[in-house]
Amino acid sequence: MRILVTGLLGQYAFGGVTWDYLQYVLGFQKLGHEVWYLEDTATWAYDPVKQEPSADCTHNITYLGRIMEEFGLGDRWIYRNEADGRYHGVTDSDTAEKLIRESDVLVNVSGACWLREPTAAVKTKIFADGDPMFTHIGLALASKKEYVERIQAHNAHFTFGLRVGQPDCLVPSSGIRWLPTIQPIALDQWPVQPLDNHNSTFTTVMNWASYKPQTYEGETYGQKDLEFARFMELPSRTPHKLCIAMGQGVGQKRPTEQLRNLGWTILEPDQVLPDHLTYRDFLKGSQGEWSIAKNGYVKSRSGWFSCRSACYLALGRPVIVQDTGWTHHLPSGEGVLAFTTMEEAVSALDTVCANYPKHAAAARAFAEKYCEAGAVCADLLDKSGCA
Secondary structure, eight states, X not given: OEEEEEOSTTTTOOHHHHHHHHHHHHHHHHTTOEEEXXXXXXXXXXXXXXXXXXXXXXXXXXXXXXXXXXXXXXXOEEEEOTTTOOEESSOOHHHHHHHHHTOSEEEEETTOSOOOHHHHTSSEXXXXXXXXXXXXXXXXXXXXHHHHHHHHTSSEEEESBTTTTSTTOOOOOTTOOEEEOOOOBOGGGSOOOOOOTTOOEEEEEEESOSSOOEEETTEEEOOHHHHHGGGTTHHHHOSSEEEXXXXXXXXXXXXXXXXXXXXXXXXXXXXXXXXXXXXXHHHHTSSEEEEOOOHHXXXXXXXXXXXXXXXXXXXXXXXXXXXXXXXXXXXXXSSEEEESSHHHHHHHHHHHHHTHHHHHHHHHHHHHHHTBHHHHHHHHHHHTTOO
């Protein structure tokens, strides 16, 4: 089959974002399909240097072309610049749109592709949501009927919210049958390497707040800043080093000085992991991950499990992550440890370090069992009725 994977790989030319979308491409490719990457977001290109939208997509398509070449995908990519409607990769618009229309499957990762006539014409359209509760609030409160209709136009809907639809989950379904899924990991891109004996630091990569809180049915659902506030004192409660590559967040309100005074090592993501290779190296150089989740994920009991955590696990790095309800679907205790309180977070750090080899091996085993890209992508096709 010819499968189109859509995303924001060129739009946001950053390390973690690159892996989020690329691993879907690699997963479907491993299954033997003809895979193309398509980017048509209906928004202007983002200039990471000026940090603002731009009509000039030169930086975006240069980065995208380099990534496609690096991973052996050659010219199998299409980028449509919203500012002028021009296509890149496949530059002739008729050829590009014919290729799109005649594809068998469109995998709309994180809803990045705004369906227009060519993409809407693809027989099987899969919607893969990576931002549960916030995506769903947007659908439930959408003022534009066209937006809801475009999402409903997909044949199957998947979400990282593993508990969406369960009685104790507050995520609104908006009349859509949501199927659980997890980030696919191309394991050959994340080989296990022994940990540097001199590195005993737990890390993560995050934004202080990615966007403003949202309100639904009288309740407010916020970002990571709200959950992080509950664990600000963690460095004083444990001997283990804690380091975060943390974005300033919306409004640049990150309390940098306060965090450092409390014992956190705070790094600037654009400096220490500007691309996909330095991002991988940062994770690989860690003893493991310690991380919280967005308040909206936790409060709604969404069951969200991090795509970033899955990458740590593939490298054989244990993860200690906040429970959003994911423990109802995935095992916790070896290699992957959940916490809800400060006491549990402290205990989990001690547990991992007390028998690190066991937890490191269990981390990789978890990734192999639950996150392997070919298996995750095959599940998407099977449950969409096009395997």
